[in-house]
Amino acid sequence: MPLDPRSLIALGGLMSAMMAVVLWVMRRNYPPSIRGLDYWAASPVLWLVATLLFSGRGQLSPFLTVVLANQALLLGATVYYIGSRRFLGHGGGWILWGSVAAASLLVLTWLTYVAPSYQLRVAIFALLMAVLYGAHLRFLWRHGGKGFPMRLVQVVLALHILVLVARFTSIVMGRADSDAMEPSHFQTAYIGAYVLTVLMLSIGAVLLATDRVRTELEHLAMHDSLTQTLNRRAIMQRCHEELERARRHGRGPSIMMLDLDHFKAVNDTHGHQHGDAVLVHFTACTASVLRSGDWLGRYGGEEFLILLPDTDAAAARHVAQRIHVLLQAGHPLDCQLSIGVATWQGPQDSLEAMLTRADAALYQAKDLGRNQTCAG
Incomplete structure (x- = not known):
């Protein structure tokens, strides 16, 4: 028997809340040279907002539980991507993906109120998330290191891209469910993959920041602080x-x-x-x-x-x-x-x-x- 999607969404919200606390504590206590932590800490907060809104389906307005819930999910992934760019010493990203988020808000609103279509809405959103994760993965592959924390984040992104592509393909083939809260095996797998991705991306951010701190401490232990030569x-x-x-x-x-x-x-x-x-x-x-x-x-x-x-x-x-x-x-x-x-x-x-x-x-x-x- 498949799990209730609302239970999985609640679990995702709990995971997001826990990781948000961990990342915000790290942001306050880690050196300011570890850039991107503020963005990484904001991501699970947005994912938590998304899960709270999703769980209100049937009780709150569709604008909150559909449009804004999906927007919070998209913005969480975008903010995480911007955090990765800052962490690796790169700027940019906001103009492009901020514009994409604004456009998706209009599209989701249209497909919710003007021309309601659950299947088309899910297909467009799954494709959009896959493209965002793909851009994130491409950036990390080009500019990230080869350590375990970086590889972990890359693998999580790649696996979730596959899930999103499968979700999109199922809709194109006419095998989509009729509602996000339908307790089907496919819906359970999709939401379960989302919950696991939220957790693993947050853990990846923790490991990346901790690894950077360790590297900086090793550098300080071996180098003269003024001339940056070996001590x-x-x-x-x-x-x-x-x-x-x-x-x-x-x-x-x-x-x-x-x-x-x-x-x-x-x-x-x-x-x-x-x-x-x-x-x-x-x-x-x-x-x-x-x-x-x-x-x-x-x-x-x-x-x-x-x-x-x-x-x-x-x-x-x-x-x-x-x-x-x-x-x-x-x-x-x-x-x-x-x-x-x-x-x-x-x-x-x-x-x-x-x-x-x-x-x-x-x-x-x-x-x-x-x-x-x-x-x-």
Whole structure:
């Protein structure tokens, strides 16, 4: 015996209410850098409104239980889509889908009062929702990542598109029910799929936001907050890993220790904000010289460390020379720096020994007049 559609709709409303509370709490407590959460939190609220209006069939006016109920359902899906766009750093979406929502309001009103047709109304709405979910799925496929939360949302959207296409096809083939509240197996499956979609999309939003927070916390734990380079712990970890790799494959790295010359005088003369700007400019220029597999980290204060995998002494000195040239191009924030280079000497070499040689070479560069590179 099929379930009563009103019971399934009530279950959908309960799910929407619960997920709305969860997402609104997350919106208030998660960092503002997690964009789109406000839209995702609004979606289940609109879906809750839709279920409340749908459940009033036979007791409230058709404008509320048909026209506005379907509009709330469409707007919930639209707002969720806009939230996904904001979450992934994209704008837009409102002009197109806001216009579609306005047009659908007129069409549903016409098919409810002027030329009443349950079958045509359901067919148009199912097709419209399928197109909206299709646009959402296409956007996530092009711009989303490959993690489990993103894949979950994509799968839910794809499955519900199939349900909507099946719904549309059944109407075209003349197998539609005569009323949304008819307790048929097909109606039960359709409404049950809607309830499950509302729940899974809300869970997907929770997982996406939580995954983003985790990623940001990992970034903060490994990067310097000012220069966005690796912090000391992270760059040392990269060095240890590279030396382990070098011992297995026989080709080792070079390490460069860099120190900005007379940086204390820069802070004392121009202030710490100017000094911070110099550091940011220095790291941006230095990073532009490095290869994708090289690593730049802040060792402490105005001292930085560069790890150059599979790099001999001559190549490391060439990189150092390019850094010197780039920081003497006439930019207001250009600075001078001394660089000490140490190259891996074989399996017996250790990170501590390399750092000691690089540090000694750095002080040699300073003793020789600064703004130059020495190798140790």
